[in-house]
Amino acid sequence: xxxxxxxxxxxxxxxxxxxxxxxxxxxxxxxxxxxxxxxxxxxxxxxxxxxxxxxxxxxxxxxxxxxxxxxxxxxxxxxxxxxxxxxxxxxxxxxxxxxxxxxxxxxxxxxxxxxxxxxxxxxxxxxxxxxxxxxxxxxxxxxxxxxxxxxxxxxxxxxxxxxxxxxxxxxxxxxxxxxxxxxxxxxxxxxxxxxxxxxxxxxxxxxxxxxxxxxxxxxxxxxxxxxxxxxxxxxxxxxxxxxxxxxxxxxxxxxxxxxxxxxxxxxxxxxxxxxxxxxxxxxxxxxxxxxxxxxxxxxxxxxxxxxxxxxxxxxxxxxxxxxxxxxxxxxxxxxxxxxxxxxx
Amino acid sequence: xxxxxxxxxxxxxxxxxxxxxxxxxxxxxxxxxxxxxxxxxxxxxxxxxxxxxxxxxxxxxxxxxxxxxxxxxxxxxxxxxxxxxxxxxxxxxxxxxxxxxxxxxxxxxxxxxxxxxxxxxxxxxxxxxxxxxxxxxxxxxxxxxxxxxxxxxxxxxxxxxxxxxxxxxxxxxxxxxxxxxxxxxxxxxxxxxxxxxxxxxxxxxxxxxxxxxxxxxxxxxxxxxxxxxxxxxxxxxxxxxxxxxxxxxxxxxxxxxxxxxxxxxxxxxxxxxxxxxxxxxxxxxxxxxxxxxxxxxxxxxxxxxxxxxxxxxxxxxxxxxxxxxxxxxxxxxxxxxxxxxxxx
Numbered sequence: 001x002x003x004x005x006x007x008x009x010x011x012x013x014x015x016x017x018x019x020x021x022x023x024x025x026x027x028x029x030x031x032x033x034x035x036x037x038x039x040x041x042x043x044x045x046x047x048x049x050x051x052x053x054x055x056x057x058x059x060x061x062x063x064x065x066x067x068x069x070x071x072x073x074x075x076x077x078x079x080x081x082x083x084x085x086x087x088x089x090x091x092x093x094x095x096x097x098x099x100x101x102x103x104x105x106x107x108x109x110x111x112x113x114x115x116x117x118x119x120x121x122x123x124x125x126x127x128x129x130x131x132x133x134x135x136x137x138x139x140x141x142x143x144x145x146x147x148x149x150x151x152x153x154x155x156x157x158x159x160x161x162x163x164x165x166x167x168x169x170x171x172x173x174x175x176x177x178x179x180x181x182x183x184x185x186x187x188x189x190x191x192x193x194x195x196x197x198x199x200x201x202x203x204x205x206x207x208x209x210x211x212x213x214x215x216x217x218x219x220x221x222x223x224x225x226x227x228x229x230x231x232x233x234x235x236x237x238x239x240x241x242x243x244x245x246x247x248x249x250x251x252x253x254x255x256x257x258x259x260x261x262x263x264x265x266x267x268x269x270x271x272x273x274x275x276x277x278x279x280x281x282x283x284x285x286x287x288x289x290x291x292x293x294x295x296x297x298x299x300x301x302x303x304x305x306x307x308x309x310x311x312x313x314x315x316x317x318x319x320x321x322x323x324x325x326x327x328x329x330x331x332x333x334x335x336x337x338x339x340x341x342x343x344x
Numbered sequence: 345x346x347x348x349x350x351x352x353x354x355x356x357x358x359x360x361x362x363x364x365x366x367x368x369x370x371x372x373x374x375x376x377x378x379x380x381x382x383x384x385x386x387x388x389x390x391x392x393x394x395x396x397x398x399x400x401x402x403x404x405x406x407x408x409x410x411x412x413x414x415x416x417x418x419x420x421x422x423x424x425x426x427x428x429x430x431x432x433x434x435x436x437x438x439x440x441x442x443x444x445x446x447x448x449x450x451x452x453x454x455x456x457x458x459x460x461x462x463x464x465x466x467x468x469x470x471x472x473x474x475x476x477x478x479x480x481x482x483x484x485x486x487x488x489x490x491x492x493x494x495x496x497x498x499x500x501x502x503x504x505x506x507x508x509x510x511x512x513x514x515x516x517x518x519x520x521x522x523x524x525x526x527x528x529x530x531x532x533x534x535x536x537x538x539x540x541x542x543x544x545x546x547x548x549x550x551x552x553x554x555x556x557x558x559x560x561x562x563x564x565x566x567x568x569x570x571x572x573x574x575x576x577x578x579x580x581x582x583x584x585x586x587x588x589x590x591x592x593x594x595x596x597x598x599x600x601x602x603x604x605x606x607x608x609x610x611x612x613x614x615x616x617x618x619x620x621x622x623x624x625x626x627x628x629x630x631x632x633x634x635x636x637x638x639x640x641x642x643x644x645x646x647x648x649x650x651x652x653x654x655x656x657x658x659x660x661x662x663x664x665x666x667x668x669x670x671x672x673x674x675x676x677x678x679x680x681x682x683x684x685x686x687x688x
Contacts, residue, residue, distance in 0.1 A: 009453040022453070023460045024474065031439040033495065034473040043475035045440060045493060048392025056400070056476065056491045058444040062483035095375040096389060100402040100489065109353040109366070116367045129378040130368065131387035132400065139406035140484035145444065147400045147491045149389065151377065 055086035061141030076118025083148035102143030163253035179288025181212030259316030399430035405485030420462025427492035446487030523632025525556030603660030
């Protein structure tokens with residue numbers, strides 16, 4: 001501690017992922033049931049024929065959700081999606097979830113009932129059991145802790161570090177919608193607060209709003225990949241934005257990458273809304289985050305099989321690390337991919 | 345929802361445990377690996393020859409800790425103790441822990457380093473692996489989410505619902521110290537803020553302060569019970585106060601109870617400090633909370649074996665439910681035990 005005595009280093013200096021790495025370096029496992037610790041979507045624990053996957057997340061008011069335009073039912077639903085996406089991202093099947101709440105006196109039971117309605121509907125849809133949690137009073141904002149558990153066969157676990165040069169880079173669904181939905185909700189919210197007679201109008205943008213407020217996870221695609229006998233070489237959920245999450249996979253796998261801007265799946269509604277906000281749609285897809293889609297890599301031999309899955313788009317390929325990590329535009333220009341900073 | 349339309353019910357109306365029960369009623373398990381859900385210290389999940397135990401907690405600034413007198417190192421240590429105590433309380437061995445942090449811009453990396461030093465020291469001491477977590481920015485206070493995992497042999501799990509009338513009620517260590525340590529820290533903290541030349545003086549009260557800031561868990565007693573062949577009939581960790589936690593066991597087991605005030609273990613320092621604060625020491629032990637001790641019941645045949653364990657005190661016995669739940673004072677007077685309300 002000598003060299004930092006009296007020193008105060010702002011947390012932003014390390015960035016979110018640098019911070020996690022900094023805090024969890026030098027960890028050595030003492031229990032033989034600990035298969036894998038920090039550094040992927042979930043922790044991995046020995047469980048007989050299977051591996052148990054565990055992940056935990058914090059959702060904080062004002063950072064992850066804004067209660068002025070987020071119905072409690074949707075917030076509960078999304079909390080479950082957020083938890084289980086980390087389990088799917090290891091190719092696991094989510095099975096249990098625990099929810100902890102910090103609630104201040106400004107909330108009432110009917111709101112918590114709505115929150116739990118959303119939680120229960122999501123649990124029902126994704127066949128997950130709500131098995132516990134904790135409630136506590138809070139002096140400040142509304143706080144949700146989500147812990148998800150799942151399982152995966154030992155030889156079917158997919159980590160972030162298995163991608164090889166020439167592997168195809170695939171994403172499910174479409175990207176950037178959730179981010180633009182949030183911009184729209186935020187703008188209309190501000191107008192509503194400024195003028196109480198103002199009526200927010202979301203018509204024509206129902207899809208982006210729903211992607212922000214009540215996202216789904218592409219669990220069907222995970223099943224389809226399995227049925228076709230495709231085991232991804234690496235996988236991560238797209239939660240921090242395609243660029244940031246792809247860079248994680250490259251770093252863990254020790255590869256470079258090339259993705260093509262015109263191949264990134266962007267919904268037409270997202271495209272229109274991006275133009276309305278003067279935001280480049282590709283930038284929204286690269287950096288928006290909260291997409292709850294899967295980014296994965298497969299070996300070349302799976303090209304035909306992956307192409308047959310309509311919800312999956314091939315957007316590029318992995319390269320040798322010395323080739324760098326680049327976005328290629330239709331005119332052939334290459335822009336280096338960069339990660340986001342400390343945002344939660 | 346008809347009958348509550350437009351209604352706003354304060355959360356305090358249900359109390360903390362009523363609220364949890366209310367929110368998690370009607371849950372049905374969909375996965376055969378889900379052995380037991382909400383309603384005990386940990387959730388229970390199938391794991392081959394063993395059962396996996398999982399618990400999750402939220403620690404919020406201003407509710408569970410005050411950073412004006414809590415060193416970050418101690419806070420990290422205590423977060424681990426809090427997590428693993430729920431695993432021990434099911435007679436399990438804690439093995440893994442995940443920590444999530446919500447951190448606002450007023451904190452710096454050196455503070456998080458100290459927090460993680462405390463976390464790592466506790467993990468080392470209790471042979472627990474830190475396997476993951478999450479960090480996020482926060483607009484408000486410092487937030488810690490703790491998820492603990494452990495395992496227990498199938499036939500050695502101890503729940504809250506196994507106590508029978510005539511079973512002996514036992515507690516480990518001593519009670520009330522943490523609560524009085526907190527009163528002392530709080531008083532000296534206020535005096536320090538009022539007069540910057542004021543020097544807090546904790547001499548003579550080191551034990552109560554340590555019980556509040558850096559508690560230990562009686563893991564050795566769990567081992568000793570096992571070595572003597574004593575399997576408790578019910579168990580819970582004393583975190584909300586002896587009265588509240590004993591009432592949980594009575595409710596789950598469908599029993600009444602009689603405990604004797606003069607048998608409740610209270611350290612002499614706690615006793616002295618209680619008098620200084622004009623607080624009845626027994627009341628502090630009954631309702632103080634944060635003791636991180638174990639409350640358990642054993643059948644009468646284990647009386648001699650339990651008596652040999654110096655860290656365990658027998659404080660009463662379970663009764664038929666119609667006998668009620670009472671504290672008996674030395675003069676033979678009986679006072680009904682009551683639980684605390686919504687406190688976190």
